[in-house]
Structures are given as C-alpha cells and as structure tokens.
Amino acid sequence: MAASILNNVIGPVMPGSSSSHTAGPYHIAKLFRGFAGALPKRAVFTFAPGSSIAECYRDQGSDLALVMGILGLPLTDVRFKDALSIFPSFGIEIEFVIENFVGARHPNSIKIEADMGGGSLSAVADSTGGGAFILHSLNGCHVDIAGDAYYLFAESEQPLPDGLFGECGKVTKQGNCLLLASPYEIPCELVDRLRAAPGVIAVRSAEPVFYPIRGEALYKDGRGMIEYARAHSLSLGEAALEYESALLDMPKEELNQEMERRLAVMERAVELGLSKDSPPMSLLSPTAGKIMAAEAAGRLALGGIHTRAAARAMAAMQVNSGQGIVCAAPTGGSAGVLPGVVVTMLKDLNIARADVVRAMWAAGAAGWVLGEHGTFAAEVCGCQVEIGAAGAMGAAAVVEMAGGSAAQCCDAAAVMFQNAMGLVCDLVQATVEIPCHTRNASFASQAYICADLVLGGYRNPVGIDGTVEAVCATGRMMPCELRCTSLGGMAVTEEALAMKKRR
Incomplete structure (x- = not known):
C-alpha cells in the first residue's frame, strides 16, 4: 500500500513522547477494540524480552497509549496521563507482561489477548514507526492490516465461498478465515450475507484509524x-x-x-x-x-x-x-x-x-x-x-x-x-x-x-x-x-x- 503524507509522514497529532511507543500502540489497541466490538472484561498486553518496547514502554507511555486505545478514548484526551488509574472504573482488568510469544518479529511487536466474557480475541501487531503499524495476526489467522481501510473479518468451520462481496474491496483468505479490506464503509447487507454463510462462527468489523486509501499513487519514488x-x-x-x-x-x-x-x-x-x-x-x-x-x-x-x-x-x-x-x-x-x-x-x-x-x-x-x-x-x-x-x-x-x-x-x-x-x-x-x-x-x-x-x-x-x-x-x-x-x-x-x- 502506498504511503500517505498525512497518514505516515506529518502526523499524527499526539501526546509525547514517542510515536513508535505512543501513537503506534494506541492505533493498534484502538483497531483491536474495533474488532472486539465492545470493551473486553480483561486485556493482556505482551512484549518480547529485550525488545525496544519492552525496555521503553513505561518511560515512553506505551502503557498509557494501549489503555487509551482499548478504552476507546481519543489519543489527545486530557486523561491520557491518568490512563493507568482510570481504567478500573471502566470495568476492565489490564495486565502488561514481558515474555516471548509467537509472531514477535519487530522491536515493537505487541501481542494483545482479550477476554470478552463469553469469548476471546487475540492479535499480534508491530508498531513500525511514526504511529504506523501492521497487524499481522488476528485470532491466529494471518492478516495484513495497516489501519487505512474498513475491515470485515470472519472465522468459519469450513472454507468460505468466493464472490461474497463482489467488487467491494480486497478479500484475502487463510484457511477458514477471511478478511475484507474496503476503502469505503462496508454495507450492512454484505455483513449480513457473510454472517449467513454456511459454517460462519464469528464476524468482526473495524473502522480505519487513518485516512482510507481510496485512489492511486501518482508516482512511486x-x-x-x-x-x-x-x-x-x-x-x-x-x-x-x-x-x-x-x-x-x-x-x-x-x-x-x-x-x-x-x-x-x-x-x-x-x-x-x-x-x-x-x-x-x-x-x-x-x-x-x-x-x-x-x-x-x-x-x-x-x-x-x-x-x-x-x-x-x-x-x-x-x-x-x-x-x-x-x-x-x-x-x-x-x-x-x-x-x-x-x-x-x-x-x-x-x-x-x-x-x-x-x-x-x-x-x-x-x-x-x-x-x-x-x-x-x-x-x-x-x-x-x-x-x-x-x-x-x-x-x-x-x-x-x-x-x-x-x-x-x-x-x-x-x-x-x-x-x-x-x-x-x-x-x-x-x-x-x-x-x-x-x-x-x-x-x-x-x-x-x-x-x-x-x-x-x-x-x-x-x-x-x-x-x-x-x-x-x-x-x-x-x-x-x-x-x-x-x-x-x-x-x-x-x-x-x-x-x-x-x-
């Protein structure tokens, strides 16, 4: 996907001090909250030992940013500095863990595991610099999510058929998982069609955290x-x-x-x-x-x-x-x-x-x-x-x-x-x-x-x-x-x- 100046170069507007350790983690947690569909009962954020984010997350506010994102609060909210003291009042338990995990491939890899009170959701993402990120695992399925589209994610007991969405966006499949990424809001009738497909056990959606990429790049270098x-x-x-x-x-x-x-x-x-x-x-x-x-x-x-x-x-x-x-x-x-x-x-x-x-x-x-x-x-x-x-x-x-x-x-x-x-x-x-x-x-x-x-x-x-x-x-x-x-x-x-x- 082509880089955008407003998405990736000048911005985001954020509280200091580090976009890799503040804005990026916030965007990851905010998108994850979208896929969760509601505030989890419990969330665990894991960093790999020796990684940059494991060494710096307390000093650079990654913990604050992750909390703000999972709570669904704006990054520039005045409560940012108090994030660790306010989250219990929202009815959620939050824990930060440093240990190895599958999918840690970047100095700023983050694993999120959420208990939804009757279900669970997990993801692994990398904060790649300047507030950008790549979410590359969702409930164990390989995905490629940069936050600049509307997303629909489905899990099924059997392979899903082709042609469910027409020309609505880019569809990728891995095993019994399907991800639709669209530059425009996904119509409700398409969501209903996916839910009604044989064998579908879960459908999740998330809105973009950046400007959606809707056109083509005029040049490449x-x-x-x-x-x-x-x-x-x-x-x-x-x-x-x-x-x-x-x-x-x-x-x-x-x-x-x-x-x-x-x-x-x-x-x-x-x-x-x-x-x-x-x-x-x-x-x-x-x-x-x-x-x-x-x-x-x-x-x-x-x-x-x-x-x-x-x-x-x-x-x-x-x-x-x-x-x-x-x-x-x-x-x-x-x-x-x-x-x-x-x-x-x-x-x-x-x-x-x-x-x-x-x-x-x-x-x-x-x-x-x-x-x-x-x-x-x-x-x-x-x-x-x-x-x-x-x-x-x-x-x-x-x-x-x-x-x-x-x-x-x-x-x-x-x-x-x-x-x-x-x-x-x-x-x-x-x-x-x-x-x-x-x-x-x-x-x-x-x-x-x-x-x-x-x-x-x-x-x-x-x-x-x-x-x-x-x-x-x-x-x-x-x-x-x-x-x-x-x-x-x-x-x-x-x-x-x-x-x-x-x-």
Whole structure:
C-alpha cells in the first residue's frame, strides 16, 4: 500500500513522547477494540524480552497509549496521563507482561489477548514507526492490516465461498478465515450475507484509524516525484498536494485545511515550550525560553535565525517530553525539527501562512520517500530515520519557501540525510530527551544551511532515492544496543546512568 503524507509522514497529532511507543500502540489497541466490538472484561498486553518496547514502554507511555486505545478514548484526551488509574472504573482488568510469544518479529511487536466474557480475541501487531503499524495476526489467522481501510473479518468451520462481496474491496483468505479490506464503509447487507454463510462462527468489523486509501499513487519514488513536478510545472509542495489528493481521493482544499491544523499544533507547542508554563520533563529542565532571551539580548556568540530555529525546536521537544500535544514529523522523537523550521518562517521571515503550508507539503514529500521505501523507526535503523529524516524534511521545506525547484528540494533533503547517516538512537534512561533535544535543535538549524548550500549552487551527486537506500542499509547494520534500547552509546555513560529523574 502506498504511503500517505498525512497518514505516515506529518502526523499524527499526539501526546509525547514517542510515536513508535505512543501513537503506534494506541492505533493498534484502538483497531483491536474495533474488532472486539465492545470493551473486553480483561486485556493482556505482551512484549518480547529485550525488545525496544519492552525496555521503553513505561518511560515512553506505551502503557498509557494501549489503555487509551482499548478504552476507546481519543489519543489527545486530557486523561491520557491518568490512563493507568482510570481504567478500573471502566470495568476492565489490564495486565502488561514481558515474555516471548509467537509472531514477535519487530522491536515493537505487541501481542494483545482479550477476554470478552463469553469469548476471546487475540492479535499480534508491530508498531513500525511514526504511529504506523501492521497487524499481522488476528485470532491466529494471518492478516495484513495497516489501519487505512474498513475491515470485515470472519472465522468459519469450513472454507468460505468466493464472490461474497463482489467488487467491494480486497478479500484475502487463510484457511477458514477471511478478511475484507474496503476503502469505503462496508454495507450492512454484505455483513449480513457473510454472517449467513454456511459454517460462519464469528464476524468482526473495524473502522480505519487513518485516512482510507481510496485512489492511486501518482508516482512511486523520488525520481518519479521530481519528474512529475517538472512535467507539470509544479513545485515540490504542489506535487505533494496533488499526490495526496489523488491517493486519498480528497479535495486539495480539505487537505490544506488539515495541514494548516497540524501547523497550528506545531505553533502551540513552540509557544508553550517557550513560556513559563513549559511542562516538566523527566531529566532536563526547560531552557528554550532562556536561549531565546539570551539571543534577543545579544548575549550569544552568534545568534540569529539559526539559533532561533534551534530554540524553537527545543521548545516543541520540551512539550513532547512533558507528554503535551505535538505533531509527529515524522515521529514524536523528532517532533521539534519541523516546528523549529516553519515557525521561524512565520515569525522571523514573515512568510505567508499559505506558503508555509505549501512548504510543509514539500517537507512531507521528502519524508515520503523514506516512508515509501524505508522506515521511520529508530528501533530498526537508528536516529538517522527520525531526527535525520526530520532535518531532511526541514531542508526541503526551506528550499520550497525560497522558490527552489522540486529537484533542489530533494537535493537539500538528500544532503541532510547524508549528514545524518549513521546517527544512532541512544536515548538516556529510555527517555526522549538526551540527546534528542539538542539533536532536534541542531537539525532545525542545519535544515536552513543545507537549503542554502543547494540554492547557492551545490550539485548533489547522490539523489534522494539512493541516499534513502543507503541510510536504511546502514541503519540495519547497527547493533540493537544503538537502536532505541538505551543499552549503548550515551545511554550507558557514567553521567547518564547517574542522572536522577525530575518527574
């Protein structure tokens, strides 16, 4: 299935701190709740020993997110932080277990088992980065569910006949199980027809947790994206908007409104992080506001737009660490870079809001190449595919803002990716703060620098497709200790291990 910019690159809007460990688990549990059809009496969430999610789930809020999803509450509900204390009042028992299980194939694999009070339901899913997921086992049947369709799942005592649904959607079968995935809501008469089929013992349905994919992709890779923009005399942002409109079968005006809403979330995060009300973090004390004040007073070595972009990135990350609301771009751990870049466009460069929204589409296009052909999960490829990807997206946004071509946007993104290649994920005490905050800050600044290099005439010899391929290949060579497990790098230094948590 083709990647979507709004589904997979810029978003979701979420409480911090990690999209892999917060938004992804939430989406898995929310979809599971849909298939369950009602609130279970008991739910058990299992993580494999030594996996990233087993090491980090308490510190990064995976437990909170899973509870919110199984309860059917919105991810941005104000009760998020209290999820572990409120679920008993809903009449459900919840347990978290660390042990091996069949189907654990990813650093963020999760098994869910639910007692429905007269029946049971189980699933295994992987949180694959940026809030995305793949649910690949449902009651022991192999499925392939990404949350971007309407689903109907049936179990039968005998093989089900073909042709039950006509052209309603994609039907897959395994043994006596059947899964229908449709881009549109499944008519009740088709559900009734399935229930009436001989031997059917259970029929379950679930609604999408992302925008349904209803159209076709206009291009398949970065090279095709650049050629499409050139052939139609479009900027990268304009080409990205056309791609998303065709893929989701949605009007451009509606898509722009949603992107503007996500821009507003970024603005609010920066504003809150710079204020005296910046939320408390686990290890660090807020400093973004102090840096901005020092820059305004001329007390820094250099200052200027690069420093202000960096401070704004840190401000957004302070909110992310405090489990405030941010927009993943492309992940929660990198949710500061793009806000630092685009809010600086608004505040310091006085760029029109519509032009900043278009620049965000260009940023989404640069990230889309990685989303289509790689991963946003630091658990798989290190920090280079999170904060590194965010820096690449920021560089593309700056070139778009400056009137550069689609090819120049992609070259600036590629250069930024190349500068981040090999960047490990070694978060201290399993918390998205050290070294995440300063990386977000420096990459927001570097986004402007890489854009200027390309706009000034640098010819990038390795394009964005080849660069993304190299980044992902490099990431998969990293040992697991350097991929979001807090078992290597800065996380195991004497000073890091001795830090006391503030919250």
